[in-house]
Amino acid sequence: MMPNRTERPDTNRRDWHNLKSVLPFLWEYRGRALFALACLIASKVANVGVPLFLKDIVDSLQGKPEQVLVLPVILLLGYGALRLASALFNELRDTVFARVRYHAMRKMSVRVLEHLHNLSLRFHLERKTGAISRDLERGTASVSTLMNFMVFSIIPIAVEFTLVAVILLGNYAPAFALVTFATVAVYVIFTIKITEWRMDHRHEMNRLDSQSSNQAVDSLINYETVKYFNNEKLELARYDATLGQWEDVAVKSQTSMSLLNFGQSSIIAIGVTIIMFLAANSVVNGTMSIGDLVMVNAFMLQLFLPLGTLGIVYRQVKYTLADMDMVFRLLETPQEVRDVPNASALQVTLGEIRFEQVDFGYQAERQILRGVSFRVPAGTKLAVVGHSGAGKSTLSRLIYRFYDITGGRVLIDGQDIAQVTQASLRKAIGIVPQDTVLFNDTIRYNLQYGNPQATQVEIERAADMAHIRTFIESLPDGWETVVGERGLKLSGGEKQRVAIARAILKQPPILIFDEATSSLDSATEQAIQQTLHEVAGHHTTLMIAHRLSTIVDADRILVLDKGQVVEQGTHAELLALHGQYQRMWELQLHEKD
Numbered sequence: 001m002m003p004n005r006t007e008r009p010d011t012n013r014r015d016w017h018n019l020k021s022v023l024p025f026l027w028e029y030r031g032r033a034l035f036a037l038a039c040l041i042a043s044k045v046a047n048v049g050v051p052l053f054l055k056d057i058v059d060s061l062q063g064k065p066e067q068v069l070v071l072p073v074i075l076l077l078g079y080g081a082l083r084l085a086s087a088l089f090n091e092l093r094d095t096v097f098a099r100v101r102y103h104a105m106r107k108m109s110v111r112v113l114e115h116l117h118n119l120s121l122r123f124h125l126e127r128k129t130g131a132i133s134r135d136l137e138r139g140t141a142s143v144s145t146l147m148n149f150m151v152f153s154i155i156p157i158a159v160e161f162t163l164v165a166v167i168l169l170g171n172y173a174p175a176f177a178l179v180t181f182a183t184v185a186v187y188v189i190f191t192i193k194i195t196e197w198r199m200d201h202r203h204e205m206n207r208l209d210s211q212s213s214n215q216a217v218d219s220l221i222n223y224e225t226v227k228y229f230n231n232e233k234l235e236l237a238r239y240d241a242t243l244g245q246w247e248d249v250a251v252k253s254q255t256s257m258s259l260l261n262f263g264q265s266s267i268i269a270i271g272v273t274i275i276m277f278l279a280a281n282s283v284v285n286g287t288m289s290i291g292d293l294v295m296v297n298a299f300m301l302q303l304f305l306p307l308g309t310l311g312i313v314y315r316q317v318k319y320t321l322a323d324m325d326m327v328f329r330l331l332e333t334p335q336e337v338r339d340v341p342n343a344s345a346l347q348v349t350l351g352e353i354r355f356e357q358v359d360f361g362y363q364a365e366r367q368i369l370r371g372v373s374f375r376v377p378a379g380t381k382l383a384v385v386g387h388s389g390a391g392k393s394t395l396s397r398l399i400y401r402f403y404d405i406t407g408g409r410v411l412i413d414g415q416d417i418a419q420v421t422q423a424s425l426r427k428a429i430g431i432v433p434q435d436t437v438l439f440n441d442t443i444r445y446n447l448q449y450g451n452p453q454a455t456q457v458e459i460e461r462a463a464d465m466a467h468i469r470t471f472i473e474s475l476p477d478g479w480e481t482v483v484g485e486r487g488l489k490l491s492g493g494e495k496q497r498v499a500i501a502r503a504i505l506k507q508p509p510i511l512i513f514d515e516a517t518s519s520l521d522s523a524t525e526q527a528i529q530q531t532l533h534e535v536a537g538h539h540t541t542l543m544i545a546h547r548l549s550t551i552v553d554a555d556r557i558l559v560l561d562k563g564q565v566v567e568q569g570t571h572a573e574l575l576a577l578h579g580q581y582q583r584m585w586e587l588q589l590h591e592k593d
């Protein structure tokens with residue numbers, strides 16, 4: 001949404017708020033930052049001293065006609081020394097400040113990524129990766145850009161302006177200082193007003209930029225789907241339409257910039273002309289020397305030169321603030337699932353899972369689970385079956401506490417999972433998910449992800465158990481094979497086996513297999529089932545399955561229908577019930593025929 005003009009006070013408040021939020025990122029190197037500021041002031045003092053020396057040089061060279069001119073050696077050397085000092089302090093400031101700036105950028109990037117990891121699954125399912133990474137890039141760069149503007153433009157201009165004002169007020173008629181003040185004031189107000197008017201374009205440009213980038217990334221992520229439906233043209237047309245809007249706004253933005261630039265130049269031209277009139281008049285009246293006129297002129301040029309860039313700086317600062325706002329808003333997005341204050345770590349003694357009257361819905365208006373109660377005694381295997389969409393995978397997401405339930409309790413070894421730290425909870429559970437997504441890295445990396453401390457021997461043993469070792473070693477690059485974006489270079493079954501090996505490496509007390517063998521052929525499935533059986537061994541296991549043949553040996557089977565437990569028991573008990581389970585069993589038997 002584009003901010004309109006009535007929202008501006010809010011925007012300004014946000015800007016101040018964001019600026020204050022940057023300060024903690026600078027704190028670590030505050031000593032350096034102060035030193036850089038001292039260099040900045042020293043450089044400006046030297047800079048302002050230059051026209052003073054210039055005046056004395058001009059005046060000393062303007063002796064009366066009968067006087068013999070002497071070379072003002074000291075003044076000339078002083079002039080040179082000041083110029084040198086100004087340059088030296090300038091460079092020193094840049095060097096000293098570099099660490100402050102880059103360190104703040106690094107801290108900010110890490111902080112944002114950390115926050116993104118802390119946000120809930122709901123946020124991540126709704127987010128647009130392309131747009132978010134663009135905002136992030138611009139947002140973190142904005143911290144550095146803003147600091148640059150502060151230290152290299154805004155503060156130097158303010159310091160220089162103050163020094164010049166003091167000199168003018170102390171030495172010349174108040175008119176000089178007055179005109180200088182007035183010109184600068186008019187210039188600044190004009191720049192701010194026009195720039196604010198132009199900001200709407202910039203916000204719109206940012207929005208369209210993120211949108212187009214998101215469309216491009218999305219179309220590339222869905223590369224295969226685009227090809228399946230022959231929709232390259234449609235994707236390009238969508239992308240181009242957004243860029244078309246962006247182009248129009250960008251052109252408008254450029255036109256309004258020219259207006260701004262011309263206005264600024266006019267104000268400076270008028271101000272400088274008035275000052276020169278005043279100075280020339282004073283020389284004619286004999287109240288000022290030629291040296292004074294040269295000095296006043298030099299001051300004006302020195303002052304207005306950086307002021308010429310103040311317009312650009314102000315605009316850039318505003319854009320930077322807009323970029324920064326996106327990243328701070330992201331940082332302020334509240335964490336949905338939080339640890340309670342002083343949450344203790346989950347103490348897993350046996351690994352018993354208990355659901356007590358659990359109600360849950362992803363959205364308030366659509367309930368998914370209704371009063372679900374069951375118990376998985378430690379070391380036993382519970383299978384969950386039911387039609388597609390019944391809520392089976394939801395159970396595993398709730399055990400992981402990816403969402404908070406709306407009613408009831410989920411307990412592990414008698415401890416409510418909402419009361420313990422999420423990290424300790426997740427450490428206790430291993431999962432082979434329905435869709436395994438891998439990191440675009442080597443197979444070794446992906447396997448070791450289950451336990452970064454695992455040795456090569458342990459990794460190989462896990463790969464053996466998951467029946468994937470022979471496959472890995474048959475690849476030309478073996479363990480170092482890179483699996484492609486989201487692991488797409490591996491087949492569904494191979495990915496699933498990597499996920500199984502990963503879970504084996506983690507060795508958690510609780511295991512969840514969410515259709516862990518659904519992508520495998522029957523022969524591999526049987527072999528893997530045997531492995532899963534061994535792995536599950538003494539672990540508490542929740543097994544979600546479509547193929548009932550894979551769960552007949554479960555200690556208990558739970559039939560879920562429309563978010564409710566409709567039947568519970570062993571395979572034999574459920575068959576004897578002649579209910580939904582028995583019907584599903586019959587159906588699957590026939591499918592095999």
Ligand SMILES: Nc1ncnc2c1ncn2[C@@H]1O[C@H](COP(=O)(O)OP(=O)(O)OP(=O)(O)O)[C@@H](O)[C@H]1O
Nearest residue numbers: 125362363368386387388389390391392393394395
């Ligand atoms: N993030 C989500 N936001 C909103 N609704 C969701 C979300 N995830 C799942 N659902 C809905 O919740 C219901 C239960 O989903 P769940 O994944 O638990 O089903 P399932 O029993 O595991 O199905 P399947 O056997 O097809 O995997 C479905 O109707 C689904 O549309």
